[in-house]
Amino acid sequence: IDLSVTWLGQTMPGCLYNASGVWCREEGELEALHASAAAAVITKSATLTPRDGNPEPRYCRTPLGSINSMGLPNRGFDYYLDYARRYRYGSGKPLFLSLSGLSLDDNCAMLRRLAEEGLPAVPEVNLSCPNVPGKPQLGYDFAATAEALEAFDAAYSGLYGVKLPPYFDPAHFAAMAEILNRHPRLAFVTCINSIGNGLVVDIDSEAVVIKPKDGLGGLGGDYVLPTALANVREFFRLLPGKDVVGCGGVKSGREAFMHILAGARAVQVGTCLYHEGPGAFSRIAGELAMLMRVKGYRSLDAFRGRLRTL
Numbered sequence: 012i013d014l015s016v017t018w019l020g021q022t023m024p025g026c027l028y029n030a031s032g033v034w035c036r037e038e039g040e041l042e043a044l045h046a047s048a049a050a051a052v053i054t055k056s057a058t059l060t061p062r063d064g065n066p067e068p069r070y071c072r073t074p075l076g077s078i079n080s081m082g083l084p085n086r087g088f089d090y091y092l093d094y095a096r097r098y099r100y101g102s103g104k105p106l107f108l109s110l111s112g113l114s115l116d117d118n119c120a121m122l123r124r125l126a127e128e129g130l131p132a133v134p135e136v137n138l139s140c141p142n143v144p145g146k147p148q149l150g151y152d153f154a155a156t157a158e159a160l161e162a163f164d165a166a167y168s169g170l171y172g173v174k175l176p177p178y179f180d181p182a183h184f185a186a187m188a189e190i191l192n193r194h195p196r197l198a199f200v201t202c203i204n205s206i207g208n209g210l211v212v213d214i215d216s217e218a219v220v221i222k223p224k225d226g227l228g229g230l231g232g233d234y235v236l237p238t239a240l241a242n243v244r245e246f247f248r249l250l251p252g253k254d255v256v257g258c259g260g261v262k263s264g265r266e267a268f269m270h271i272l273a274g275a276r277a278v279q280v281g282t283c284l285y286h287e288g289p290g291a292f293s294r295i296a297g298e299l300a301m302l303m304r305v306k307g308y309r310s311l312d313a314f315r316g317r318l319r320t321l
């Protein structure tokens with residue numbers, strides 16, 4: 012069974028890697044991902060300067076997944092750029108740098124720095140952080156997203172991707188796709204970031220479970236799988252010539268299979284990785300390979316996007 016994926020001009024050894032934010036803030040974590048069965052590595056969303064993030068508790072596991080309001084804690088762009096300079100690209104595992112500037116100027120400054128260095132690392136610009144108080148998710152503002160993509164094109168000369176928030180209406184899928192399709196060097200979209208501003212309530216304490224924003228936070232895990240699949244499917248159909256990276260609710264080979272059937276080129280693992288650690292990648296890859304064997308599929312190309320309708 013062949014789980015390799017060819018995209019962005021290279022072939023990576025599998026289809027699974029981490030969702031940005033999980034197990035990727037520190038060099039030691041990134042190296043553990045690189046040493047694991049993950050097929051690629053993406054760094055924690057970077058801002059121009061380091062941030063401590065929101066007050067704790069800011070992450071909570073729940074029976075159906077997770078809620079977080081981390082608030083973009085990260086070591087700052089220079090730390091991840093330095094890691095990218097030293098990364099072992101020869102392993103065949105691509106390195107993605109997630110960028111989440113607090114302004115359009117900050118995002119463009121980071122993209123220009125990356126372009127100057129000429130590194131093979133690929134940017135995934137985060138248009139969908141739900142957790143910085145006072146900063147709305149850019150991906151929900153279509154005019155601002157259109158303006159941002161024009162500026163990214165001017166700042167960066169290579170292929171890049173964006174991390175999108177979940178959308179919930181066909182009119183929004185169509186409007187965002189029309190904007191994204193104006194940009195040939197936008198090579199991929201990652202669907203989805205957490206479902207923003209959910210609220211988890213604990214009955215015993217009669218309280219919220221995380222401190223920032225009076226308990227509101229981004230949902231991940233089982234809660235988000237159907238929403239993630241819908242976003243992967245719709246953008247797969249609406250963005251011909253671009254790749255869709257599936258992210259949301261993957262905890263076994265079964266959900267990875269669903270994402271690929273919906274059209275995903277590669278699949279990211281967030282909440283499950285947070286709870287299980289990098290050993291999750293070999294387990295999920297093994298389960299996916301077993302499911303493919305049972306179904307008679309020998310490569311991901313044999314079923315990618317071939318979801319049937321009734």
Ligand code: RRO
Binds near residue numbers: 142204
């Ligand atoms: O750091 C966070 O709070 C965070 C970010 Br930047 C994001 O994009 N998605 C998320 O669930 N949390």
